[in-house]
Amino acid sequence: xxxxxxxxxxxxxxxxxxxxxxxxxxxxxxxxxxxxxxxxxxxxxxxxxxxxxxxxxxxxxxxxxxxxxxxxxxxxxxxxxx
Amino acid sequence: xxxxxxxxxxxxxxxxxxxxxxxxxxxxxxxxxxxxxxxxxxxxxxxxxxxxxxxxxxxxxxxxxxxxxxxxxxxxxxxxxxxxxxxxxxxxxxxxxxxxxxxxxxxxxxxxxxxxxxxxxxxxxxxxxxxxxxxxxxxxxxxxxxxxxxxxxxxxxxxxxxxxxxxxxxxxxxxxxxxxxxxxxxxxxxxxxxxxxxxxxxxxxxxxxxxxxxxxxxxxxxxxxxxxxxxxxxxxxxxxxxxxxxxxxxxxxxxxxxxxxxxxxxxxxxxxxxxxxxxxxxxxxxxxxxxxxxxxxxxxxxxxxxxxxxxxxxxxxxxxxxxxxxxxxxxxxxxx
Numbered sequence: 001x002x003x004x005x006x007x008x009x010x011x012x013x014x015x016x017x018x019x020x021x022x023x024x025x026x027x028x029x030x031x032x033x034x035x036x037x038x039x040x041x042x043x044x045x046x047x048x049x050x051x052x053x054x055x056x057x058x059x060x061x062x063x064x065x066x067x068x069x070x071x072x073x074x075x076x077x078x079x080x081x082x
Numbered sequence: 083x084x085x086x087x088x089x090x091x092x093x094x095x096x097x098x099x100x101x102x103x104x105x106x107x108x109x110x111x112x113x114x115x116x117x118x119x120x121x122x123x124x125x126x127x128x129x130x131x132x133x134x135x136x137x138x139x140x141x142x143x144x145x146x147x148x149x150x151x152x153x154x155x156x157x158x159x160x161x162x163x164x165x166x167x168x169x170x171x172x173x174x175x176x177x178x179x180x181x182x183x184x185x186x187x188x189x190x191x192x193x194x195x196x197x198x199x200x201x202x203x204x205x206x207x208x209x210x211x212x213x214x215x216x217x218x219x220x221x222x223x224x225x226x227x228x229x230x231x232x233x234x235x236x237x238x239x240x241x242x243x244x245x246x247x248x249x250x251x252x253x254x255x256x257x258x259x260x261x262x263x264x265x266x267x268x269x270x271x272x273x274x275x276x277x278x279x280x281x282x283x284x285x286x287x288x289x290x291x292x293x294x295x296x297x298x299x300x301x302x303x304x305x306x307x308x309x310x311x312x313x314x315x316x317x318x319x320x321x322x323x324x325x326x327x328x329x330x331x332x333x334x335x336x337x338x339x340x341x342x343x344x345x346x347x348x349x350x351x352x353x354x355x356x357x358x359x360x361x362x363x364x365x366x367x368x369x370x371x372x373x374x375x376x377x378x379x380x381x382x383x384x385x386x387x388x389x390x391x392x393x394x395x396x397x398x399x400x401x402x403x404x405x406x407x408x409x410x411x412x413x414x415x416x417x418x
Contacts, residue, residue, distance in 0.1 A: 017234035018139040018157050022132065040237050053307045055238040055329060056225040068225030
């Protein structure tokens with residue numbers, strides 16, 4: 001695996017979720033790589049959110065810390081962007 | 083999509099700080115205004131903080147926008163409007179506007195997180211955002227049972243019981259969408275009838291999974307880690323009750339995104355910007371269009387119409403002032 005300085009990012013999404021697309025677009029714009037888990041198709045992903053008592057998407061998991069929704073300020077702080 | 087991203091990056095790289103028109107907000111009003119000002123040859127910048135398309139991006143199906151007899155998905159309509167505006171040279175940036183000021187030489191200054199911009203005319207089409215429930219537990223359970231997006235989160239409530247608060251088009255559309263997943267949908271409304279359109283009402287009343295709780299408000303949200311129970315109150319009798327739900331979808335109306343304009347523009351008591359029929363606000367050269375405007379019917383088609391009027395008024399204003407910045411002028415690219 002290539003050495004990477006960026007934090008590990010997983011985005012949990014559902015199939016018809018405009019804010020999920022928005023958050024993916026935002027991270028692409030800022031040139032971060034991420035893994036997407038669509039919880040409607042991925043039962044493990046759905047279980048993972050349930051374990052964390054989360055019932056909504058998008059969820060951005062940055063180094064295992066969840067941010068619920070497209071919360072730009074929190075994302076910028078954790079990544080960090082600027 | 084890639085082309086759109088490229089256009090966005092280009093706008094940022096050029097570091098142009100001066101425009102003829104700056105449009106704040108990328109919903110149907112702003113995108114239409116941008117289409118018209120760009121086609122009129124005005125150098126235009128559109129500033130959007132969230133998602134192009136605005137509120138309509140949350141709509142599963144838009145059935146009342148003319149030209150689409152079968153309806154069209156909200157995000158798709160937003161994307162199409164966006165593509166059309168960009169095609170005619172509308173520049174754009176994704177950032178939040180933090181202030182609006184009058185600078186010297188009759189130009190307005192727009193401050194954002196990504197830098198400052200100037201323009202002769204401003205079109206405010208910042209729209210509105212969902213009103214929060216505003217009760218105890220609202221923040222705690224956000225994403226843990228409380229949701230503002232039925233199409234996003236309906237999936238989490240398969241074979242579970244959910245509530246919807248509200249009685250307008252959004253609330254009823256949400257309730258119907260949720261009925262595809264949930265075993266039961268309670269519609270909790272503070273009045274004894276719905277505000278939603280007749281066609282939606284008929285669908286809702288005929289639906290076996292929907293149950294209506296009238297004249298009732300949610301006072302408190304209760305639960306351990308996730309939302310489990312609602313404390314309800316009947317506004318006519320004062321009687322309190324509880325309702326067990328796994329999720330609650332909030333659709334209690336919209337709030338204008340006008341807080342940064344309150345000290346420079348005339349707003350009404352609810353915070354909507356007061357305009358005349360030409361979309362002119364209390365300051366010359368500043369126009370408002372769409373949901374953010376007082377007495378807007380808050381429909382996509384109406385916002386589109388407002389956008390056209392505001393763009394034409396902006397164009398006329400710039401011509402009369404004679405202070406349009408010619409695109410060919412090298413000083414206009416802000417390198418000095």
